[in-house]
Amino acid sequence: MCGRFALTATPNQVRETFGLVEVDGFPPRFNIAPTQPILAITQSNRPDPGSNLPDREARLLRWGFLPGWVKDPRDFPLLINARSETAIEKASFRAAMRHRRVLIPASGFYEWRRPPKESGEKPQAYWIRPRQGGVLGFAGVMEIWASAGGSEVETGAILTTAANHAMRPIHDRMPVVIAPEDFTRWLDCRTREPREVQPLLKAVDDDFFEAIAVSDRVNKVANMGPELQEPVALEDPKHAASAPKQDSTQLSLF
Structure with missing residues:
Protein backbone atom coordinates (compact mmCIF):
# COMPACT_ATOMS: atom_id res chain seq x y z
CA MET A 1 0.00 0.00 0.00
CA CYS A 2 0.99 3.65 0.08
CA GLY A 3 0.09 5.43 3.31
CA ARG A 4 2.54 8.34 3.27
CA PHE A 5 4.47 10.02 0.47
CA ALA A 6 6.39 13.21 -0.25
CA LEU A 7 6.55 15.85 -2.95
CA THR A 8 9.68 17.93 -2.54
CA ALA A 9 10.17 18.95 -6.17
CA THR A 10 9.74 22.59 -7.13
CA PRO A 11 6.63 23.80 -8.98
CA GLY A 25 3.41 27.66 -6.26
CA PHE A 26 3.58 25.21 -3.36
CA PRO A 27 6.10 24.40 -0.60
CA PRO A 28 8.00 21.11 -0.36
CA ARG A 29 6.00 18.50 1.57
CA PHE A 30 7.92 15.74 3.31
CA ASN A 31 5.08 13.87 5.01
CA ILE A 32 1.83 13.81 3.05
CA ALA A 33 -0.86 11.90 4.95
CA PRO A 34 -4.36 10.63 4.20
CA THR A 35 -7.20 13.23 4.18
CA GLN A 36 -4.71 15.97 3.32
CA PRO A 37 -4.83 17.84 0.00
CA ILE A 38 -2.66 16.28 -2.72
CA LEU A 39 -1.67 17.55 -6.12
CA ALA A 40 -3.13 15.74 -9.13
CA ILE A 41 -2.67 16.09 -12.88
CA THR A 42 -5.72 15.66 -15.09
CA GLN A 43 -6.53 15.89 -18.76
CA SER A 44 -7.81 19.40 -19.33
CA ASN A 45 -11.25 20.08 -20.72
CA ARG A 46 -10.05 23.50 -21.83
CA PRO A 47 -7.22 22.94 -24.34
CA ASP A 48 -4.99 25.88 -25.10
CA PRO A 49 -4.78 26.17 -28.91
CA GLY A 50 -1.74 28.43 -28.64
CA SER A 51 0.37 25.95 -26.66
CA ASN A 52 2.47 23.03 -27.86
CA LEU A 53 2.19 21.40 -24.43
CA PRO A 54 -0.25 18.57 -23.70
CA ASP A 55 -3.72 19.60 -22.51
CA ARG A 56 -3.16 18.98 -18.81
CA GLU A 57 -3.84 20.87 -15.63
CA ALA A 58 -2.98 20.60 -11.94
CA ARG A 59 -5.61 20.53 -9.20
CA LEU A 60 -5.92 19.65 -5.52
CA LEU A 61 -7.74 16.55 -4.30
CA ARG A 62 -8.52 15.23 -0.87
CA TRP A 63 -6.47 12.06 -0.39
CA GLY A 64 -9.28 9.68 0.49
CA PHE A 65 -11.57 8.55 -2.32
CA LEU A 66 -15.33 9.02 -1.95
CA PRO A 67 -17.66 7.58 -4.60
CA GLY A 68 -20.43 9.92 -5.64
CA TRP A 69 -23.11 7.66 -4.17
CA VAL A 70 -21.79 7.95 -0.59
CA LYS A 71 -24.28 9.85 1.56
CA ASP A 72 -22.16 10.43 4.69
CA PRO A 73 -18.34 10.13 4.52
CA ARG A 74 -18.27 9.33 8.24
CA ASP A 75 -20.00 6.04 7.44
CA PHE A 76 -17.61 5.11 4.63
CA PRO A 77 -14.08 3.69 4.97
CA LEU A 78 -11.12 5.89 4.06
CA LEU A 79 -9.98 4.68 0.62
CA ILE A 80 -6.48 6.06 0.06
CA ASN A 81 -5.40 3.18 -2.22
CA ALA A 82 -7.10 1.12 -4.91
CA ARG A 83 -5.85 -2.30 -5.98
CA SER A 84 -5.04 -1.95 -9.67
CA GLU A 85 -5.87 -5.60 -10.34
CA THR A 86 -9.52 -5.15 -9.35
CA ALA A 87 -10.26 -1.41 -9.59
CA ILE A 104 -0.28 12.03 -8.56
CA PRO A 105 3.12 13.84 -8.55
CA ALA A 106 5.51 12.49 -5.91
CA SER A 107 9.20 12.46 -5.06
CA GLY A 108 8.91 9.09 -3.34
CA PHE A 109 6.93 7.28 -0.66
CA TYR A 110 7.31 5.79 2.80
CA GLU A 111 6.71 2.19 3.70
CA SER A 119 10.08 -11.68 16.59
CA GLY A 120 10.48 -8.86 19.10
CA GLU A 121 11.44 -6.44 16.33
CA LYS A 122 9.72 -3.12 15.86
CA PRO A 123 8.42 -1.85 12.50
CA GLN A 124 11.07 -0.11 10.41
CA ALA A 125 10.21 2.89 8.25
CA TYR A 126 11.81 3.35 4.83
CA TRP A 127 11.98 6.34 2.50
CA ILE A 128 11.67 4.89 -1.00
CA ARG A 129 12.77 7.10 -3.87
CA PRO A 130 13.82 6.69 -7.52
CA ARG A 131 17.54 6.04 -7.86
CA GLN A 132 17.79 8.55 -10.70
CA GLY A 133 15.81 11.24 -8.87
CA GLY A 134 13.12 13.26 -10.59
CA VAL A 135 9.37 13.50 -10.13
CA LEU A 136 7.17 10.41 -10.20
CA GLY A 137 3.66 10.12 -11.59
CA PHE A 138 1.65 7.69 -9.46
CA ALA A 139 -1.42 6.27 -11.17
CA GLY A 140 -4.52 7.63 -9.48
CA VAL A 141 -8.26 8.03 -9.80
CA MET A 142 -10.49 10.89 -8.70
CA GLU A 143 -14.13 11.41 -7.91
CA ILE A 144 -16.24 14.46 -7.09
CA TRP A 145 -18.30 13.96 -3.97
CA ALA A 146 -21.26 16.27 -3.30
CA SER A 147 -22.75 16.77 0.15
CA ALA A 148 -26.47 17.02 0.83
CA GLY A 149 -25.98 20.79 1.04
CA GLY A 150 -24.54 20.95 -2.45
CA SER A 151 -20.87 21.56 -1.62
CA GLU A 152 -18.40 19.51 -3.66
CA VAL A 153 -15.07 17.94 -2.75
CA GLU A 154 -12.70 16.39 -5.28
CA THR A 155 -11.24 13.20 -3.83
CA GLY A 156 -8.63 10.73 -5.00
CA ALA A 157 -6.82 7.44 -4.42
CA ILE A 158 -3.47 6.01 -5.50
CA LEU A 159 -3.43 2.72 -7.42
CA THR A 160 -1.19 -0.03 -6.08
CA THR A 161 0.15 -3.28 -7.46
CA ALA A 162 2.07 -6.30 -6.19
CA ALA A 163 5.54 -5.28 -5.07
CA ASN A 164 8.51 -6.13 -7.26
CA HIS A 165 11.21 -8.50 -6.02
CA ALA A 166 13.34 -5.69 -4.56
CA MET A 167 10.51 -4.12 -2.52
CA ARG A 168 8.89 -7.37 -1.35
CA PRO A 169 11.04 -7.72 1.81
CA ILE A 170 9.54 -4.41 3.00
CA HIS A 171 5.93 -4.74 1.85
CA ASP A 172 3.90 -6.83 -0.57
CA ARG A 173 2.28 -3.80 -2.29
CA MET A 174 3.65 -0.65 -3.92
CA PRO A 175 2.27 2.35 -5.85
CA VAL A 176 1.87 2.07 -9.61
CA VAL A 177 4.30 4.43 -11.36
CA ILE A 178 3.31 5.61 -14.82
CA ALA A 179 6.30 6.22 -17.11
CA PRO A 180 6.46 9.71 -18.69
CA GLU A 181 6.01 8.27 -22.17
CA ASP A 182 2.69 6.78 -20.99
CA PHE A 183 1.27 9.91 -19.31
CA THR A 184 -0.94 10.78 -22.28
CA ARG A 185 -2.18 7.22 -22.64
CA TRP A 186 -3.11 6.97 -18.96
CA LEU A 187 -4.86 10.35 -18.79
CA ASP A 188 -6.81 9.89 -22.02
CA CYS A 189 -10.23 8.94 -20.71
CA ARG A 190 -11.99 10.21 -23.83
CA THR A 191 -10.78 7.53 -26.23
CA ARG A 192 -9.05 4.88 -24.08
CA GLU A 193 -11.09 2.48 -21.98
CA PRO A 194 -9.72 0.99 -18.74
CA ARG A 195 -8.84 -2.33 -20.40
CA GLU A 196 -6.58 -0.43 -22.82
CA VAL A 197 -4.48 1.04 -20.01
CA GLN A 198 -4.48 -2.07 -17.81
CA PRO A 199 -0.99 -3.09 -19.09
CA LEU A 200 0.40 0.10 -17.49
CA LEU A 201 -0.66 -1.05 -14.02
CA LYS A 202 2.44 -3.01 -13.10
CA ALA A 203 5.43 -2.71 -10.79
CA VAL A 204 8.53 -0.84 -11.90
CA ASP A 205 11.79 -2.70 -12.49
CA ASP A 206 13.68 -3.94 -9.44
CA ASP A 207 16.43 -1.35 -9.78
CA PHE A 208 14.11 1.66 -10.15
CA PHE A 209 13.78 2.49 -6.44
CA GLU A 210 16.18 2.64 -3.54
CA ALA A 211 14.95 2.11 0.03
CA ILE A 212 16.53 4.16 2.81
CA ALA A 213 15.92 3.28 6.45
CA VAL A 214 14.61 6.33 8.33
CA SER A 215 13.43 7.08 11.86
CA ASP A 216 9.91 6.55 13.13
CA ARG A 217 9.37 10.32 13.26
CA VAL A 218 7.48 9.95 9.98
CA ASN A 219 4.76 8.14 11.95
CA LYS A 220 3.64 11.45 13.41
CA LYS A 238 17.63 -8.16 19.89
CA HIS A 239 17.61 -4.65 21.34
CA ALA A 240 14.70 -3.19 19.39
CA ALA A 241 12.01 -1.40 21.37
CA SER A 242 8.33 -2.14 21.09
CA ALA A 243 6.56 -0.99 17.92
CA PRO A 244 5.71 2.73 17.85
CA LYS A 245 2.12 3.80 17.57
CA GLN A 246 1.26 5.66 14.40
CA ASP A 247 -0.27 9.08 14.99
CA SER A 248 -3.90 9.33 13.88
CA THR A 249 -4.19 13.11 13.92
CA GLN A 250 -4.58 14.28 10.33
CA LEU A 251 -5.44 17.47 8.52
CA SER A 252 -8.90 16.95 7.05
CA LEU A 253 -10.84 18.74 4.36
CA PHE A 254 -14.08 17.82 6.14
Whole structure:
Protein backbone atom coordinates (compact mmCIF):
# COMPACT_ATOMS: atom_id res chain seq x y z
CA MET A 1 0.00 0.00 0.00
CA CYS A 2 0.99 3.65 0.08
CA GLY A 3 0.09 5.43 3.31
CA ARG A 4 2.54 8.34 3.27
CA PHE A 5 4.47 10.02 0.47
CA ALA A 6 6.39 13.21 -0.25
CA LEU A 7 6.55 15.85 -2.95
CA THR A 8 9.68 17.93 -2.54
CA ALA A 9 10.17 18.95 -6.17
CA THR A 10 9.74 22.59 -7.13
CA PRO A 11 6.63 23.80 -8.98
CA ASN A 12 8.79 24.34 -12.05
CA GLN A 13 10.03 20.73 -11.95
CA VAL A 14 6.45 19.51 -11.72
CA ARG A 15 5.41 21.78 -14.58
CA GLU A 16 8.18 20.49 -16.83
CA THR A 17 7.72 16.82 -15.90
CA PHE A 18 4.00 16.78 -16.61
CA GLY A 19 3.93 19.26 -19.49
CA LEU A 20 1.79 21.85 -17.74
CA VAL A 21 1.21 25.36 -19.03
CA GLU A 22 1.28 26.62 -15.46
CA VAL A 23 1.10 25.40 -11.88
CA ASP A 24 0.54 27.40 -8.71
CA GLY A 25 3.41 27.66 -6.26
CA PHE A 26 3.58 25.21 -3.36
CA PRO A 27 6.10 24.40 -0.60
CA PRO A 28 8.00 21.11 -0.36
CA ARG A 29 6.00 18.50 1.57
CA PHE A 30 7.92 15.74 3.31
CA ASN A 31 5.08 13.87 5.01
CA ILE A 32 1.83 13.81 3.05
CA ALA A 33 -0.86 11.90 4.95
CA PRO A 34 -4.36 10.63 4.20
CA THR A 35 -7.20 13.23 4.18
CA GLN A 36 -4.71 15.97 3.32
CA PRO A 37 -4.83 17.84 0.00
CA ILE A 38 -2.66 16.28 -2.72
CA LEU A 39 -1.67 17.55 -6.12
CA ALA A 40 -3.13 15.74 -9.13
CA ILE A 41 -2.67 16.09 -12.88
CA THR A 42 -5.72 15.66 -15.09
CA GLN A 43 -6.53 15.89 -18.76
CA SER A 44 -7.81 19.40 -19.33
CA ASN A 45 -11.25 20.08 -20.72
CA ARG A 46 -10.05 23.50 -21.83
CA PRO A 47 -7.22 22.94 -24.34
CA ASP A 48 -4.99 25.88 -25.10
CA PRO A 49 -4.78 26.17 -28.91
CA GLY A 50 -1.74 28.43 -28.64
CA SER A 51 0.37 25.95 -26.66
CA ASN A 52 2.47 23.03 -27.86
CA LEU A 53 2.19 21.40 -24.43
CA PRO A 54 -0.25 18.57 -23.70
CA ASP A 55 -3.72 19.60 -22.51
CA ARG A 56 -3.16 18.98 -18.81
CA GLU A 57 -3.84 20.87 -15.63
CA ALA A 58 -2.98 20.60 -11.94
CA ARG A 59 -5.61 20.53 -9.20
CA LEU A 60 -5.92 19.65 -5.52
CA LEU A 61 -7.74 16.55 -4.30
CA ARG A 62 -8.52 15.23 -0.87
CA TRP A 63 -6.47 12.06 -0.39
CA GLY A 64 -9.28 9.68 0.49
CA PHE A 65 -11.57 8.55 -2.32
CA LEU A 66 -15.33 9.02 -1.95
CA PRO A 67 -17.66 7.58 -4.60
CA GLY A 68 -20.43 9.92 -5.64
CA TRP A 69 -23.11 7.66 -4.17
CA VAL A 70 -21.79 7.95 -0.59
CA LYS A 71 -24.28 9.85 1.56
CA ASP A 72 -22.16 10.43 4.69
CA PRO A 73 -18.34 10.13 4.52
CA ARG A 74 -18.27 9.33 8.24
CA ASP A 75 -20.00 6.04 7.44
CA PHE A 76 -17.61 5.11 4.63
CA PRO A 77 -14.08 3.69 4.97
CA LEU A 78 -11.12 5.89 4.06
CA LEU A 79 -9.98 4.68 0.62
CA ILE A 80 -6.48 6.06 0.06
CA ASN A 81 -5.40 3.18 -2.22
CA ALA A 82 -7.10 1.12 -4.91
CA ARG A 83 -5.85 -2.30 -5.98
CA SER A 84 -5.04 -1.95 -9.67
CA GLU A 85 -5.87 -5.60 -10.34
CA THR A 86 -9.52 -5.15 -9.35
CA ALA A 87 -10.26 -1.41 -9.59
CA ILE A 88 -12.07 -1.80 -12.92
CA GLU A 89 -14.50 -4.26 -11.34
CA LYS A 90 -15.12 -2.54 -8.00
CA ALA A 91 -18.25 -0.44 -7.67
CA SER A 92 -16.31 2.26 -5.79
CA PHE A 93 -13.73 2.80 -8.55
CA ARG A 94 -15.37 1.58 -11.76
CA ALA A 95 -16.62 4.98 -12.98
CA ALA A 96 -13.42 6.79 -12.01
CA MET A 97 -11.28 4.24 -13.85
CA ARG A 98 -13.30 4.93 -16.96
CA HIS A 99 -13.73 8.69 -16.74
CA ARG A 100 -11.35 10.25 -14.18
CA ARG A 101 -7.84 8.80 -14.26
CA VAL A 102 -5.17 11.13 -12.85
CA LEU A 103 -1.46 11.31 -12.12
CA ILE A 104 -0.28 12.03 -8.56
CA PRO A 105 3.12 13.84 -8.55
CA ALA A 106 5.51 12.49 -5.91
CA SER A 107 9.20 12.46 -5.06
CA GLY A 108 8.91 9.09 -3.34
CA PHE A 109 6.93 7.28 -0.66
CA TYR A 110 7.31 5.79 2.80
CA GLU A 111 6.71 2.19 3.70
CA TRP A 112 7.05 0.13 6.86
CA ARG A 113 8.51 -3.33 7.20
CA ARG A 114 6.44 -4.98 9.92
CA PRO A 115 8.04 -8.14 11.32
CA PRO A 116 5.92 -10.79 13.10
CA LYS A 117 5.06 -9.72 16.65
CA GLU A 118 6.75 -12.77 18.11
CA SER A 119 10.08 -11.68 16.59
CA GLY A 120 10.48 -8.86 19.10
CA GLU A 121 11.44 -6.44 16.33
CA LYS A 122 9.72 -3.12 15.86
CA PRO A 123 8.42 -1.85 12.50
CA GLN A 124 11.07 -0.11 10.41
CA ALA A 125 10.21 2.89 8.25
CA TYR A 126 11.81 3.35 4.83
CA TRP A 127 11.98 6.34 2.50
CA ILE A 128 11.67 4.89 -1.00
CA ARG A 129 12.77 7.10 -3.87
CA PRO A 130 13.82 6.69 -7.52
CA ARG A 131 17.54 6.04 -7.86
CA GLN A 132 17.79 8.55 -10.70
CA GLY A 133 15.81 11.24 -8.87
CA GLY A 134 13.12 13.26 -10.59
CA VAL A 135 9.37 13.50 -10.13
CA LEU A 136 7.17 10.41 -10.20
CA GLY A 137 3.66 10.12 -11.59
CA PHE A 138 1.65 7.69 -9.46
CA ALA A 139 -1.42 6.27 -11.17
CA GLY A 140 -4.52 7.63 -9.48
CA VAL A 141 -8.26 8.03 -9.80
CA MET A 142 -10.49 10.89 -8.70
CA GLU A 143 -14.13 11.41 -7.91
CA ILE A 144 -16.24 14.46 -7.09
CA TRP A 145 -18.30 13.96 -3.97
CA ALA A 146 -21.26 16.27 -3.30
CA SER A 147 -22.75 16.77 0.15
CA ALA A 148 -26.47 17.02 0.83
CA GLY A 149 -25.98 20.79 1.04
CA GLY A 150 -24.54 20.95 -2.45
CA SER A 151 -20.87 21.56 -1.62
CA GLU A 152 -18.40 19.51 -3.66
CA VAL A 153 -15.07 17.94 -2.75
CA GLU A 154 -12.70 16.39 -5.28
CA THR A 155 -11.24 13.20 -3.83
CA GLY A 156 -8.63 10.73 -5.00
CA ALA A 157 -6.82 7.44 -4.42
CA ILE A 158 -3.47 6.01 -5.50
CA LEU A 159 -3.43 2.72 -7.42
CA THR A 160 -1.19 -0.03 -6.08
CA THR A 161 0.15 -3.28 -7.46
CA ALA A 162 2.07 -6.30 -6.19
CA ALA A 163 5.54 -5.28 -5.07
CA ASN A 164 8.51 -6.13 -7.26
CA HIS A 165 11.21 -8.50 -6.02
CA ALA A 166 13.34 -5.69 -4.56
CA MET A 167 10.51 -4.12 -2.52
CA ARG A 168 8.89 -7.37 -1.35
CA PRO A 169 11.04 -7.72 1.81
CA ILE A 170 9.54 -4.41 3.00
CA HIS A 171 5.93 -4.74 1.85
CA ASP A 172 3.90 -6.83 -0.57
CA ARG A 173 2.28 -3.80 -2.29
CA MET A 174 3.65 -0.65 -3.92
CA PRO A 175 2.27 2.35 -5.85
CA VAL A 176 1.87 2.07 -9.61
CA VAL A 177 4.30 4.43 -11.36
CA ILE A 178 3.31 5.61 -14.82
CA ALA A 179 6.30 6.22 -17.11
CA PRO A 180 6.46 9.71 -18.69
CA GLU A 181 6.01 8.27 -22.17
CA ASP A 182 2.69 6.78 -20.99
CA PHE A 183 1.27 9.91 -19.31
CA THR A 184 -0.94 10.78 -22.28
CA ARG A 185 -2.18 7.22 -22.64
CA TRP A 186 -3.11 6.97 -18.96
CA LEU A 187 -4.86 10.35 -18.79
CA ASP A 188 -6.81 9.89 -22.02
CA CYS A 189 -10.23 8.94 -20.71
CA ARG A 190 -11.99 10.21 -23.83
CA THR A 191 -10.78 7.53 -26.23
CA ARG A 192 -9.05 4.88 -24.08
CA GLU A 193 -11.09 2.48 -21.98
CA PRO A 194 -9.72 0.99 -18.74
CA ARG A 195 -8.84 -2.33 -20.40
CA GLU A 196 -6.58 -0.43 -22.82
CA VAL A 197 -4.48 1.04 -20.01
CA GLN A 198 -4.48 -2.07 -17.81
CA PRO A 199 -0.99 -3.09 -19.09
CA LEU A 200 0.40 0.10 -17.49
CA LEU A 201 -0.66 -1.05 -14.02
CA LYS A 202 2.44 -3.01 -13.10
CA ALA A 203 5.43 -2.71 -10.79
CA VAL A 204 8.53 -0.84 -11.90
CA ASP A 205 11.79 -2.70 -12.49
CA ASP A 206 13.68 -3.94 -9.44
CA ASP A 207 16.43 -1.35 -9.78
CA PHE A 208 14.11 1.66 -10.15
CA PHE A 209 13.78 2.49 -6.44
CA GLU A 210 16.18 2.64 -3.54
CA ALA A 211 14.95 2.11 0.03
CA ILE A 212 16.53 4.16 2.81
CA ALA A 213 15.92 3.28 6.45
CA VAL A 214 14.61 6.33 8.33
CA SER A 215 13.43 7.08 11.86
CA ASP A 216 9.91 6.55 13.13
CA ARG A 217 9.37 10.32 13.26
CA VAL A 218 7.48 9.95 9.98
CA ASN A 219 4.76 8.14 11.95
CA LYS A 220 3.64 11.45 13.41
CA VAL A 221 1.88 13.64 10.85
CA ALA A 222 2.94 16.81 12.72
CA ASN A 223 6.56 16.09 11.71
CA MET A 224 6.98 17.68 8.31
CA GLY A 225 10.66 18.59 7.84
CA PRO A 226 13.45 17.21 5.64
CA GLU A 227 14.96 15.39 8.63
CA LEU A 228 12.32 12.70 8.07
CA GLN A 229 14.35 11.47 5.11
CA GLU A 230 17.70 11.32 6.88
CA PRO A 231 19.13 7.77 6.90
CA VAL A 232 19.40 5.87 10.19
CA ALA A 233 21.35 2.79 11.15
CA LEU A 234 19.20 -0.31 11.45
CA GLU A 235 18.78 -1.49 15.02
CA ASP A 236 19.85 -4.87 16.25
CA PRO A 237 16.54 -6.78 16.49
CA LYS A 238 17.63 -8.16 19.89
CA HIS A 239 17.61 -4.65 21.34
CA ALA A 240 14.70 -3.19 19.39
CA ALA A 241 12.01 -1.40 21.37
CA SER A 242 8.33 -2.14 21.09
CA ALA A 243 6.56 -0.99 17.92
CA PRO A 244 5.71 2.73 17.85
CA LYS A 245 2.12 3.80 17.57
CA GLN A 246 1.26 5.66 14.40
CA ASP A 247 -0.27 9.08 14.99
CA SER A 248 -3.90 9.33 13.88
CA THR A 249 -4.19 13.11 13.92
CA GLN A 250 -4.58 14.28 10.33
CA LEU A 251 -5.44 17.47 8.52
CA SER A 252 -8.90 16.95 7.05
CA LEU A 253 -10.84 18.74 4.36
CA PHE A 254 -14.08 17.82 6.14
